[in-house]
Amino acid sequence: MSDSIYYFIQQIANGLTIGSTYALIAIGYTMVYGIIGMINFAHGEVYMIGTYISFIVLAGLTMLGFDNVFIMVGLAMMVSIMIASAYGFTIEKVAYKPLRSSKRLIALISAIGMSIFLQNYIRLAQGSRDIAMPSLIQGGFLLGDPDGSHILISYMQVIIIVTTIICMAGLTLFISRSRMGRACRASAQDIGMTNLLGINSNNVIATTFIIGASLAAVAGTLLGMYYGVVNPYVGFIAGLKAFTAAVLGGIGSIPGAMLGGLLLGVSESLTAGYFTAEYKDVVAFSLLILILLFMPQGILGKPEVEKI
Amino acid sequence: MKSMVKKSLIGLGVSAALMGTSIAQAEIKIALAGPVSGPVAQYGDMQFIGAEMAIEQINKAGGVNGEKLVGVKYDDACDPKQAVAVANKIVNDGIKFVVGHLCSSSTQPASDIYEDEGIVMVTAASTNPDITLQGYQMIFRTIGLDSLQGPVAGRFIAEKVKPKNIAVIHDKQQYGEGIATAVKSTVEKAGYNVVMFEGITAGDKDFSALVAKLKKNNVDFVYYGGYHPELGLILRQSKELGLQSQFMGPEGVGNKDISSIAGPASEGLLVTLPPSFEKDPKNASLVQAFKDKNQDPTGPFVMPAYSAVQVMADSMKATGSTDSEEVAEYMHKTAFSTPIGNVKFDEKGDLTSFNFVVYNWHQDGTKSEAK
Numbered sequence: 224m225s226d227s228i229y230y231f232i233q234q235i236a237n238g239l240t241i242g243s244t245y246a247l248i249a250i251g252y253t254m255v256y257g258i259i260g261m262i263n264f265a266h267g268e269v270y271m272i273g274t275y276i277s278f279i280v281l282a283g284l285t286m287l288g289f290d291n292v293f294i295m296v297g298l299a300m301m302v303s304i305m306i307a308s309a310y311g312f313t314i315e316k317v318a319y320k321p322l323r324s325s326k327r328l329i330a331l332i333s334a335i336g337m338s339i340f341l342q343n344y345i346r347l348a349q350g351s352r353d354i355a356m357p358s359l360i361q362g363g364f365l366l367g368d369p370d371g372s373h374i375l376i377s378y379m380q381v382i383i384i385v386t387t388i389i390c391m392a393g394l395t396l397f398i399s400r401s402r403m404g405r406a407c408r409a410s411a412q413d414i415g416m417t418n419l420l421g422i423n424s425n426n427v428i429a430t431t432f433i434i435g436a437s438l439a440a441v442a443g444t445l446l447g448m449y450y451g452v453v454n455p456y457v458g459f460i461a462g463l464k465a466f467t468a469a470v471l472g473g474i475g476s477i478p479g480a481m482l483g484g485l486l487l488g489v490s491e492s493l494t495a496g497y498f499t500a501e502y503k504d505v506v507a508f509s510l511l512i513l514i515l516l517f518m519p520q521g522i523l524g525k526p527e528v529e530k531i
Numbered sequence: 532m533k534s535m536v537k538k539s540l541i542g543l544g545v546s547a548a549l550m551g552t553s554i555a556q557a558e559i560k561i562a563l564a565g566p567v568s569g570p571v572a573q574y575g576d577m578q579f580i581g582a583e584m585a586i587e588q589i590n591k592a593g594g595v596n597g598e599k600l601v602g603v604k605y606d607d608a609c610d611p612k613q614a615v616a617v618a619n620k621i622v623n624d625g626i627k628f629v630v631g632h633l634c635s636s637s638t639q640p641a642s643d644i645y646e647d648e649g650i651v652m653v654t655a656a657s658t659n660p661d662i663t664l665q666g667y668q669m670i671f672r673t674i675g676l677d678s679l680q681g682p683v684a685g686r687f688i689a690e691k692v693k694p695k696n697i698a699v700i701h702d703k704q705q706y707g708e709g710i711a712t713a714v715k716s717t718v719e720k721a722g723y724n725v726v727m728f729e730g731i732t733a734g735d736k737d738f739s740a741l742v743a744k745l746k747k748n749n750v751d752f753v754y755y756g757g758y759h760p761e762l763g764l765i766l767r768q769s770k771e772l773g774l775q776s777q778f779m780g781p782e783g784v785g786n787k788d789i790s791s792i793a794g795p796a797s798e799g800l801l802v803t804l805p806p807s808f809e810k811d812p813k814n815a816s817l818v819q820a821f822k823d824k825n826q827d828p829t830g831p832f833v834m835p836a837y838s839a840v841q842v843m844a845d846s847m848k849a850t851g852s853t854d855s856e857e858v859a860e861y862m863h864k865t866a867f868s869t870p871i872g873n874v875k876f877d878e879k880g881d882l883t884s885f886n887f888v889v890y891n892w893h894q895d896g897t898k899s900e901a902k
Contacts, residue, residue, distance in 0.1 A: 230747050237739035351568045353760050355792040358771065365773075375773045380739075450736045451767055452760070452792050454570060460734060495740035501703060501730040503740075 226372040233374045234496035235489060240380040240449070242488020243387035247442035248465030249472070249480035250394065251311075251435025257411040257475035258431050261327055264334040265314055267462015268341035269307050269436045273443025274453040275349060277303040278356055281448075292359050296448065303440040310341075311436025312429055320425075338462075346455040353452045360448070383445045390441055391481055394434065398477060403430055411475065467511055473524020482522060486510075558601045559853055561586065561840060562621045564614070564631030564641070565656070567606035570734075570760050573786055574633055578655050579604060580826045581836030582630045588820070589840070595847045600840070602630075607641070609634040618644040627651065627855040630839045633832070635659035635706040642670045651843060651855045651862070655835035658782075659709050663879040669859050671876055673835040673842065673869075674805065675885030677706070680781055681713020683887040684754065684803045687901070688714070689721035691889075692777060692801075694752030698727035698745055700765070702757030707733075710781045711756030726750060731761060738765045742772045752777050759784040763792030770796040777801065782831045782887075787896035800892040801901055805871075805885070808834035814870045838869035 248270050255263045277299040284295045318337045322330045360378050367373030398404040403426075409417045410427045418424045446461075447453055464487060472483025487507055494506040514522065563582050566575035586600045594600060605621060607614040614637030621629060622644065629645060629652040632638040638657035645652040646667040653671045654662070660678045663670060688694065697718055701711035708730065715725050726748050731741065742765070745753065753776050755762045762784045769776065770793075779801035790797045809818045809828045817837070821828035828834070846861045847853055866875040875883045890898040 226747075230743065233743045234740055237737075237743060240739070241737045346568070351570065351572060353570060353763075353788060353792060355763070355788070355794075357794045358767070361771065363771070363773075377771050379771070446736070450764060451794075452736070452764065454760075456570070456734070457736065491737075492740040496744050499729050500738075500741050500744075501732075504732060 225367075229367055229372045229374050230496070233376075234492050236374065236376050236380060237496075238489035238492030239485060240383050240488070241492065242468075242485040243384050244442045244446050244461075244484075245465050245468045245487050246481045246484025247387055247390060247438045247445075248461060249468040249484045250438050250477060252466050252469040253472070253474055253477060253480040254407070254431045254435055256469070257477075258407065258414065259319070259323065259428055261319065261330045262334065262466070263314075263319075263432075263435070264331070264462070265318070265337035265341055266435060266439060267458035267460075267465065268338050268345075269310050269314070269458075270439040270443045270461050270465075271453070271455065271458030272310055272341065272345065273303045273307040273436075273440030274447035274457065275345060275354075275443075276306045276440070277444035277447050278354060278453060281356060281359070296359065296444070300441060300444045303444050304437045307436045307440035307443070308433045311432040311439075315429060315432040320428075338458075342455050342458065349455065351455060353454045355452045356447070358448070358451055379445075379449050383449060386441065386445060390438060394438070394477065397434075403427070407431060464507075467508070470521055471511055471514055473521025475525070476521070476523045479521055479523035486522075557598050559595055559598050559628070559847070560601050560603055560624070560626045561843070562605055562624075562626045562629045562631070563602050564605040564607055564617050564621065564629055565633035566609040567604060569608035569610065571609050571634065571758055571783075573788060574656060574783075574830075574832060575606075575609075577830030577832040578631065578633055578836040580821070581655065581830075581833035582840045584817070584821060584824075584826075585837040585840035585844070588817075589844050595844050596851060596853075598853075600844065602840075605631075607632055607634075607637050609637055611636050611640050614638070614641045615644065617641065621645075621650065622648045627853065628843050628858075629653070630655060630836060630843075632657065635662060635709070636704055638662055639705065642667060645669055649855050651859050653839035653843060655839045656832045657706075659705050661705070661709070663881050667880065668863075669855065671839075671842075671859075671862060671880040673838045673871060673874060673882065674832070675887055676881060677710040677781070678713055679885060680803050680887045681710050682717045683889065684710075684779060684781070684801075685714045685717025685721070687801070687803075687889045688718050688752065688754070688779065689723060691901075692752060692779075694723075694777065696726045696748060696750045697723055697752045697754065698729075698748065698750040699725055699754045699756070700727070700741070701730050701755070702733040702761055703730040704733055704757065706781075706783060707755075707757035709756070711754065714754045714756070731757075733757065733761060735761065736764060738768050739772060741765070742769050742774050745769070745776065746772070746774050750774075750776055753779070755780045755784065757783060759786060759789040759792065763789045763797070766793035766796040766800065779803075785831060785890070785892065785898065789892070790894050790896040793894075795894050797892055798894040802890050802892050802898065803887045804890055804898070805831045805835065806888045808871055811870070811872075817870055834870045838867075838871045838874060841869050842867050842874060 251266045280299040280302045318333045363377035468483035468487045469480045472479030566572045586602045605617040607617045618641040633656045635657040658677045660676045699715045701707040782804045785802040846858045889901045891901045
């Protein structure tokens with residue numbers, strides 16, 4: 224009996240870990256959609272770039288002889304956030320801003336083009352092979368009998384979940400309390416009107432892209448350290464899953480993206496744990512279809528007319 | 532005036548001489564098809580350096596029937612769609628001899644095209660048995676089959692490791708699933724119980740749920756059919772999540788990248804690989820030639836690729852022809868002496884004998900024979 228409970232909790236913990244990173248990436252999709260109503264398909268690539276940058280910084284610091292893991296990871300995350308934000312900002316300025324007044328489909332194609340461009344640019348610059356990094360943070364919390372049934376949650380899993388909670392809390396505070404957060408919410412309701420009221424919508428949109436890219440960089444650093452490998456193609460699958468999470472939770476809704484990410488992660492983990500790993504994606508996407516059939520606006524989304 | 536005539540006469544003579552040499556030095560093109568890019572490009576490199584070395588040495592020894600061999604690289608990225616495009620390009624480029632492809636899933640669709648177009652194809656790496664099951668006349672391989680490799684691994688598990696609970700995991704691709712199925716049936720015939728037989732998705736990064744399930748089933752032996760990017764992560768996550776189990780994989784996981792991905796977790800991994808041809812004293816001078824060029828002759832597909840080129844070149848010499856059908860016919864009925872030993876093809880184009888050996892993998896990327 225206790226055996227199966229331990230197993231269940233273990234699988235939930237595994238699912239929450241992967242789910243929180245889906246949620247971090249999903250924020251970027253959902254915020255951009257909330258404000259300008261387009262899907263930023265290059266977002267997964269920003270996550271991939273974030274992972275590469277943190278790997279480069281970590282490798283550099285190791286070569287310089289740093290040995291404090293927390294300083295190293297902190298620095299890597301900061302540099303990764305800065306550079307990924309610069310990418311997010313530039314992507315918006317180069318690929319989306321000139322098309323803002325044109326049809327949505329055109330911006331969408333531009334986004335797909337940007338995604339392909341970034342993937343290939345990194346492939347040429349860094350090579351297409353898996354780049355690996357040794358695990359910096361090892362060990363974990365063990366509950367139960369070490370030789371019998373037990374739950375093992377690695378420190379890295381704890382760090383991922385805790386960091387995600389901190390980021391989400393920070394973002395929620397920012398959106399609900401700060402001036403810029405208010406401007407974001409107002410722009411999400413009616414961007415034309417907020418413009419008339421003297422809010423610079425260009426700044427709001429740029430901020431949205433920067434926040435999305437920063438969270439993707441956080442996810443990139445964490446997942447990079449958790450898995451220890453990166454290649455130029457990781458952004459595509461991660462982006463697809465995060466996009467699914469955003470749609471599942473209700474695209475445009477920030478709490479929805481968080482919920483969607485966790486739900487997707489846990490459902491994948493439980494499928495692999497109780498059914499078979501082969502059907503992981505089948506179940507996750509069937510869930511998406513079912514939810515969209517019965518709640519077309521997603522779990523927490525507002526019913527809305529035609530944005531894409 | 533006179534000098535001009537003279538000059539132009541000399542000119543004519545020179546150009547005629549040049550033309551003459553260019554006719555005598557016509558090239559025989561050999562397409563080298565495999566992944567130059569993509570996640571398994573390192574296996575492509577093994578195949579390319581082996582084939583290129585063979586071409587270089589054959590040319591140095593006077594070429595084939597007075598003509599030079601030229602290798603042309605094509606990148607299929609181990610993607611079946613791209614492999615078909617590459618095969619069509621090879622047809623359009625008028626090339627009649629192919630060394631490749633690497634991944635079984637690429638070789639399979641490409642081989643249909645080569646057979647139709649009368650192009651000789653020798654793969655040095657694709658081990659899936661289905662490829663030669665169609666009775667094609669132009670398709671050969673200088674490597675053993677999964678159906679040989681699986682039983683070798685299965686017998687080793689049953690006779691040497693003797694585990695209690697065996698799990699067989701594969702990546703749902705032609706190569707991985709084929710070999711995993713062969714291992715499963717061999718250990719089951721030996722009276723062992725396979726408690727888990729499951730597929731994962733290639734390209735996936737998170738295997739924590741799978742590892743937790745292996746732990747729950749008290750699995751003490753895992754056979755993985757697939758490639759190193761996924762097994763590396765499974766090993767790494769198993770170590771982090773405290774799974775105590777022996778792992779084993781086919782030659783698709785046996786390269787240095789698994790050590791860099793999995794780090795210490797790769798120590799003691801069992802791998803079935805073609806024998807270390809580079810240790811054969813007969814190949815000493817060839818190994819030295821690779822080392823002189825700063826290339827690694829130890830990869831499992833280097834010598835098979837070398838042999839693939841050599842077999843084609845020998846057949847062209849013996850038949851005195853570059854007609855692909857004639858060459859293929861000759862290849863079917865002759866035995867060749869190559870760096871991978873005596874090569875003899877059966878009517879399907881498979882080697883009549885090929886040994887796989889079980890190795891212990893070490894975290895520094897080296898291997899030693901397992902006992």
